[in-house]
Amino acid sequence: xxxxxxASRVLQLLTAIAPDVDPASVIPGVAFRDQFxxxxxxxxxFAVALHRELGVDVPEKDYxxxxxxxxxxxxxxxxxx
Amino acid sequence: MATEFRLPALGxxxxxxxxxxxxxxxxxxxxxxxxxxxxxxxxxxIDVEIFMDGVVREIVVATGNRVPVGTVLALIxxxxxAPPAAAAPAGTGAPEVPSVPxxxxxxERPKVSPAARRRALELGVDVAQLRGxxxxxxxxxxxxxxxxxxxxGPAPPALAxxxxxxxxxxxxxxxxxAMSRSKREIPHYYLATHVDVGGTVxxxxxxxxxxxxxxxxxxxxxxxxxxALTCRELAGFSGFYRDGRYEECESVHVGVAVALRGGGLxxxxxxxxxxxxxxxxxxxxxxLVGRARAGRLRAxxxxxxxxxxxxxxxxxxxxxxxxxxxxxxxxxxxxxxVDRPWVMxxxxxxxxxxxxxxxxxxxxxxxxxxxxxxxxxxxxxxxxGSL
Numbered sequence: 001x002x003x004x005x006x007a008s009r010v011l012q013l014l015t016a017i018a019p020d021v022d023p024a025s026v027i028p029g030v031a032f033r034d035q036f037x038x039x040x041x042x043x044x045x046f047a048v049a050l051h052r053e054l055g056v057d058v059p060e061k062d063y064x065x066x067x068x069x070x071x072x073x074x075x076x077x078x079x080x081x
Numbered sequence: 082m083a084t085e086f087r088l089p090a091l092g093x094x095x096x097x098x099x100x101x102x103x104x105x106x107x108x109x110x111x112x113x114x115x116x117x118x119x120x121x122x123x124x125x126x127i128d129v130e131i132f133m134d135g136v137v138r139e140i141v142v143a144t145g146n147r148v149p150v151g152t153v154l155a156l157i158x159x160x161x162x163a164p165p166a167a168a169a170p171a172g173t174g175a176p177e178v179p180s181v182p183x184x185x186x187x188x189e190r191p192k193v194s195p196a197a198r199r200r201a202l203e204l205g206v207d208v209a210q211l212r213g214x215x216x217x218x219x220x221x222x223x224x225x226x227x228x229x230x231x232x233x234g235p236a237p238p239a240l241a242x243x244x245x246x247x248x249x250x251x252x253x254x255x256x257x258x259a260m261s262r263s264k265r266e267i268p269h270y271y272l273a274t275h276v277d278v279g280g281t282v283x284x285x286x287x288x289x290x291x292x293x294x295x296x297x298x299x300x301x302x303x304x305x306x307x308x309a310l311t312c313r314e315l316a317g318f319s320g321f322y323r324d325g326r327y328e329e330c331e332s333v334h335v336g337v338a339v340a341l342r343g344g345g346l347x348x349x350x351x352x353x354x355x356x357x358x359x360x361x362x363x364x365x366x367x368x369l370v371g372r373a374r375a376g377r378l379r380a381x382x383x384x385x386x387x388x389x390x391x392x393x394x395x396x397x398x399x400x401x402x403x404x405x406x407x408x409x410x411x412x413x414x415x416x417x418x419v420d421r422p423w424v425m426x427x428x429x430x431x432x433x434x435x436x437x438x439x440x441x442x443x444x445x446x447x448x449x450x451x452x453x454x455x456x457x458x459x460x461x462x463x464x465x466g467s468l
Contacts, residue, residue: 047294071184
């Protein structure tokens with residue numbers, strides 16, 4: 001999966017767990033938390049979705065790497081086979 | 082024989098709702114627990130379950146109508162057989178029965194974002210008829226806009242038409258009304274304490290490092306369980322004060338306050354909290370928060386809490402002085418866990434500290450019992466293996 005595909009997949013998962021977020025409005029470089037009040041429950045749900053849909057188990061200590069779309073894509077790009 | 086199916090209570094701060102979707106049509110068989118309608122309230126869309134088995138005789142309130150709690154929404158033949166066709170004539174003046182296909186189960190139901198649902202209500206668009214283009218087939222605001230009728234059909238008003246008030250304003254008004262009532266009627270007392278939760282934080286990190294994401298726990302889940310167990314141990318905190326007297330509830334249903342991104346909050350219950358193992362409790366907690374934010378809570382979950390936990394999460398604020406949600410008589414608050422100087426064995430050391438607080442009702446308990454309650458919650462948190 002290239003970075004563009006990965007970004008669109010991540011956006012899809014993001015809006016599946018947070019349907020109140022408009023995917024078109026997500027700014028890649030800004031933390032989800034600062035853009036739409038992402039909290040620890042959202043982060044956990046996001047990690048669960050990544051585990052289920054992409055088969056990537058992100059350890060809790062790496063959650064900070066999932067903070068924004070940009071960081072997320074970079075992290076997943078190297079974490080995925 | 083026809084039984085009246087009424088709009089159930091939706092919690093202290095909601096006294097009316099707008100039927101936005103029927104998931105049943107006359108002739109459909111229903112069973113206890115089925116989601117039969119979606120009702121838009123000041124706190125978002127809510128799935129309404131039915132609490133009887135039978136066959137739908139008549140839809141009394143058509144979609145688009147805002148009606149008070151307790152209004153008859155539909156008539157159900159509870160004898161078990163469908164009514165003869167001749168029995169169908171509705172009373173004069175009954176609203177037209179909307180032609181809604183017999184609904185899919187809740188699981189197959191299209192997801193509709195709260196914003197899309199709100200827009201649909203404003204435009205008079207039936208979301209059940211839309212094919213969603215969003216993630217997982219979710220109906221988006223754009224889908225609703227596309228389906229906008231050339232001339233918006235007027236909704237027949239029962240109490241008032243929906244959309245005459247901005248939803249966020251409705252949410253704010255609902256919260257204000259409930260909190261005003263609380264402050265007017267309930268003689269609150271407040272207690273707060275700080276707990277060194279270092280050991281529990283480590284226990285949790287070790288647990289979460291050993292399991293995949295779906296099995297990880299949040300600290301808040303531990304607090305929920307600790308509160309539930311303490312409610313079973315000490316009476317006077319988990320129940321309802323109604324008509325001048327307090328009644329302890331047999332089962333503890335801890336409500337969790339969930340902040341919504343558009344502003345406002347809801348507090349649905351994790352049912353029978355004290356009896357659930359942590360893993361189950363966490364799954365339900367996760368599901369509940371997700372559905373609260375997606376606008377897919379059930380009416381029963383909103384009316385059930387016997388006590389609420391409000392947790393500030395990562396806000397960096399240490400203490401909350403929570404306001405009781407009537408008819409409940411207590412609410413527990415949890416602040417953000419922060420590193421603070423702590424005295425241990427005569428030394429000042431940095432420790433992760435949790436601020437715990439309690440708002441309780443003087444008509445039922447006093448500070449002495451409240452202090453015992455809070456201390457027991459703290460003790461349980463320090464022994465996470467026992468939760």
